[in-house]
Every structure is written in C-alpha cells, then in structure tokens.
Amino acid sequence: xxxxxxxxxxxxxxxxxxxxxxxxxxxxxxxxxxxxxxxxxxxxxxxxxxxxxxxxxxxxxxxxxxxxxxxxxxxxxxxxxxxxxxxxxxxxxxxxxxxxxxxxxxxxxxxxxxxxxxxxxxx
Numbered sequence: 001x002x003x004x005x006x007x008x009x010x011x012x013x014x015x016x017x018x019x020x021x022x023x024x025x026x027x028x029x030x031x032x033x034x035x036x037x038x039x040x041x042x043x044x045x046x047x048x049x050x051x052x053x054x055x056x057x058x059x060x061x062x063x064x065x066x067x068x069x070x071x072x073x074x075x076x077x078x079x080x081x082x083x084x085x086x087x088x089x090x091x092x093x094x095x096x097x098x099x100x101x102x103x104x105x106x107x108x109x110x111x112x113x114x115x116x117x118x119x120x121x122x123x
C-alpha cells in the first residue's frame with residue numbers, strides 16, 4: 001500500500017506565505033510524478049502545479065510567479081511554496097502521485113491521492 005500525507009496548510013492573511021509538503025510512503029518502486037491540485041467550495045478540482053515527463057514544471061496561470069513546486073526524491077516528498085497568497089487561493093489542497101509499486105512490473109503504475117490540507121487566506 002502507498003500513502004500520501006500532506007501537511008503545512010493553515011490560515012494566513014493575504015500576502016502571506018505557506019509551504020505545503022506531501023510525503024509518499026509504503027510499497028514504492030518509483031514515483032513517476034507528483035502534482036498539486038486544489039478544490040474550492042462549489043468548484044471543480046483543478047491542477048495547481050506539477051512536473052512534466054521531462055522534469056520541468058508547469059503551473060496554473062492563476063499561480064504562476066507566486067507558487068513554486070519542488071521535490072526531494074530521496075525523501076519521496078514534494079513541496080509547494082505559496083507566496084503572495086490571495087483570498088481566491090483558499091481551497092483544500094491535494095497531492096497526487098503516479099507510482100509504480102512493483103519492481104518486476106515498472107510499467108504498471110497507479111494513481112494515489114492524499115487526504116488534503118486546508119488553506120485559508122483571509123483578506
């Protein structure tokens with residue numbers, strides 16, 4: 001089994017910063033990619049930031065220049081540094097990972113989601 005655990009959410013004033021973490025653990029052979037999504041009340045879940053297959057990063061237009069995704073492969077952890085936060089960034093933030101769990105079948109990958117962490121930005 002694989003678990004993704006997010007942390008770092010909280011309440012912050014507009015203009016402030018937060019750093020989210022997502023740690024993967026369990027039966028992991030390799031992590032193909034890790035991404036951050038968010039879901040605000042009454043809205044669909046949207047991609048915030050992630051890594052492309054080539055290893056570069058991509059961001060939603062609404063967070064470009066303010067959020068930075070990074071990862072520590074040795075720790076199976078990805079981070080989301082969020083600066084200049086706005087009230088419209090308020091949402092539950094989720095981590096998603098595509099992971100191969102079997103060294104004997106590295107092409108077989110599975111999608112895993114974390115439980116989410118609440119980010120609230122007050123005006």
